[in-house]
Amino acid sequence: MQNRPRLDRGLIHVYTGSGKGKTTAALGVCFRAAGHGYRSYIIQFMKGQIVYGELNAARFTNGLITIEQMGRPDFVSKENPEKIDIEMAQSALQLAERVIKSEEYDIVVLDEVNVAADFKLIDKSDVVRILKEKPQSVEVILTGRYAPQEFLDIADLVSEVREVKHYYSKGIEARDGIDR
Amino acid sequence: MQNRPRLDRGLIHVYTGSGKGKTTAALGVCFRAAGHGYRSYIIQFMKGQIVYGELNAARFTNGLITIEQMGRPDFVSKENPEKIDIEMAQSALQLAERVIKSEEYDIVVLDEVNVAADFKLIDKSDVVRILKEKPQSVEVILTGRYAPQEFLDIADLVSEVREVKHYYSKGIEARDGIDR
Numbered sequence: 001m002q003n004r005p006r007l008d009r010g011l012i013h014v015y016t017g018s019g020k021g022k023t024t025a026a027l028g029v030c031f032r033a034a035g036h037g038y039r040s041y042i043i044q045f046m047k048g049q050i051v052y053g054e055l056n057a058a059r060f061t062n063g064l065i066t067i068e069q070m071g072r073p074d075f076v077s078k079e080n081p082e083k084i085d086i087e088m089a090q091s092a093l094q095l096a097e098r099v100i101k102s103e104e105y106d107i108v109v110l111d112e113v114n115v116a117a118d119f120k121l122i123d124k125s126d127v128v129r130i131l132k133e134k135p136q137s138v139e140v141i142l143t144g145r146y147a148p149q150e151f152l153d154i155a156d157l158v159s160e161v162r163e164v165k166h167y168y169s170k171g172i173e174a175r176d177g178i179d180r
Numbered sequence: 181m182q183n184r185p186r187l188d189r190g191l192i193h194v195y196t197g198s199g200k201g202k203t204t205a206a207l208g209v210c211f212r213a214a215g216h217g218y219r220s221y222i223i224q225f226m227k228g229q230i231v232y233g234e235l236n237a238a239r240f241t242n243g244l245i246t247i248e249q250m251g252r253p254d255f256v257s258k259e260n261p262e263k264i265d266i267e268m269a270q271s272a273l274q275l276a277e278r279v280i281k282s283e284e285y286d287i288v289v290l291d292e293v294n295v296a297a298d299f300k301l302i303d304k305s306d307v308v309r310i311l312k313e314k315p316q317s318v319e320v321i322l323t324g325r326y327a328p329q330e331f332l333d334i335a336d337l338v339s340e341v342r343e344v345k346h347y348y349s350k351g352i353e354a355r356d357g358i359d360r
Contacts (some may be wrong), residue, residue, distance in 0.1 A: 008253065011347055015201055019339035020193075025201035031211045032204065034240070035233030036357040053215030060214070060240045092343025106357070109185065137360060144298060156352070158344035159199035165338040167191055172336070176217040177286070178209060178319060 005037050006104055010139040012131055013154035014145035016114055019163035020179075026109045026141045027054055027154045033035030034064040038106040041099045045144075046071040046085070046115040052180045066105075068095065078119045089121035097130050100138050107139045114151065124148045185217050186283045187286055188267040190319040191336035192311055196294055196327035199343035200359075203271050206289045206321045207234055214244040218286040219277045224323075225272050225296040226265070246285075248275065251292075258299045269301035280318055287319045294324030294331060304328045 015022040018096055030040035042054070047107045048071040058065040061139075070092035093113075099106050110127075117124040127142075128150050134140055152158050174180055193209075195202040205242040210220035222234070238245040250272035256265045273293075280288050280348040290307075307322075308330050314320055322331055332338050354360055 005357070009352070011352070011358075013200070017342070019341075020337060021195055021205035021208075021339045021341065024212065025341075026208065027203040027211050028201075028204025028234075031237050032233035032360075033357040035236030035238075037234075038270055038357045054208075055216075056215030056254060057211050058215075058239075060242070060244075061237075062240070064240075073216030135291035139308070141325050152344065155345060156347040156350070157200060159201045160342040160344050161199075161201065161205075162197070162336075162340040164332065164340050165335060167336040170188070170336070172191070177185070177187070177213040177218045178191075180212070 004039065004139045007139055010106070010134065010137050012154060013141045014147050014151050014155040015141070015143045015159050015161060016078050016145060017161040018145055020166060021161045022143040025113055026111060026143050027158070029141060030065050030107055030109065034040055034061050037098050039104070040065045040107040040109065041105040042067040042109040042111055043092050043096050044069045044071065044087055044100070045110065045112040046076055047112060049073040050180055053177055070095065076119060076121070081119060081121055086121050089116045093122050093126060100130060100140065101139060106137065107141065109141045109143065112144040113142050114147040117148050118146035121169040123180045124150055127151065128154055181289040184219065186317045187319055190286070190314070190317050191348040192334060193321045193337040194327050194331050194335040195321070195323045195339050195341060196325060197341040198242050198325055199341035202323040202348060203291055204332045205339070206291060210287055210289065213287055214241050218283070220245045220287040220289065222247040222289040222291055223272050223276050224249045224251065225269055225290065225292040226256055229253040229290060230360055233357055236286065249342050250275065256301070257301060261301055262300060266301050273302050273306060277291060278309060280306050280314050280320065281318060284341045286317065287321065289321045292324040293322050298326035299329050304330055307331065308334055
């Protein structure tokens with residue numbers, strides 16, 4: 001951990017919208033950053049036990065990219081989430097706060113945190129507080145549809161990934177390697 | 181190269197729009213795919229000699245991700261491109277065609293090819309022909325602003341990354357590890 005590069009001024013990104021490319025954009029930033037020696041920690045809200053390729057690929061990076069899944073494989077009901085879904089999302093947010101404050105990672109990705117907030121699994125004001133208190137050197141990336149306005153307001157960068165066309169609508173299902 | 185996984189049906193993605201997240205979304209797909217053992221080849225049009233982190237990070241992947249820069253570091257003039265810019269973009273497209281047809285790579289990314297077509301460094305009809313002739317198993321990803329309508333028409337997936345807010349407009353310059 002000695003002599004690793006540090007960002008002078010870490011910023012906050014939000015990738016939202018209904019199109020494909022939000023999680024992969026965050027993964028791509030971490031991959032690019034690894035090439036400069038920066039360390040990333042990716043916390044996946046509401047995702048669990050599905051073998052996303054990025055979990056395996058992170059092993060190539062000699063610890064520069066760490067990924068933690070903090071959810072169940074099942075679909076979470078927005079209207080009636082399970083108690084375990086709420087507990088896991090809140091644990092994920094606590095982990096996020098610890099990782100951000102530790103300053104051991106240059107980039108912290110809260111993947112699907114926008115959805116977790118929209119589903120009220122976590123309180124969006126807790127996310128905003130963590131962002132306001134983040135150390136200067138840490139870059140934080142929030143992904144997922146339905147980003148609350150409060151996240152957009154505090155962000156330095158917001159990209160809305162708009163779905164113009166998607167093969168899911170042609171009946172092509174999610175494929176290993178491309179969609180997970 | 182024996183026994184590597186192959187995609188049953190490779191599709192065509194376009195990531196366009198003015199927001200941050202197009203190249204990184206493509207990089208993220210390649211990173212995820214590497215975790216499943218798929219091989220990616222990324223050709224960067226109109227980019228050269230700038231140390232993008234992904235060039236270093238690709239070295240971690242044991243040959244699963246290859247990146248080739250096919251441009252000059254200088255800005256290309258849309259109104260009056262240099263002869264060398266046209267030659268390099270056309271070489272990049274020839275390389276793309278060879279790599280796609282070889283079927284040695286599962287994913288081929290033509291990074292910034294949309295801009296190269298918009299700037300008329302390459303003929304968009306050549307890109308469409310290559311896409312129409314691509315082998316079934318190869319996934320092709322096109323990135324860059326100003327994607328021509330013909331690319332959108334042939335694509336299976338189009339995401340428009342819309343810039344809602346960007347730190348460049350606050351005077352923050354491109355940073356190693358995040359923007360390159």
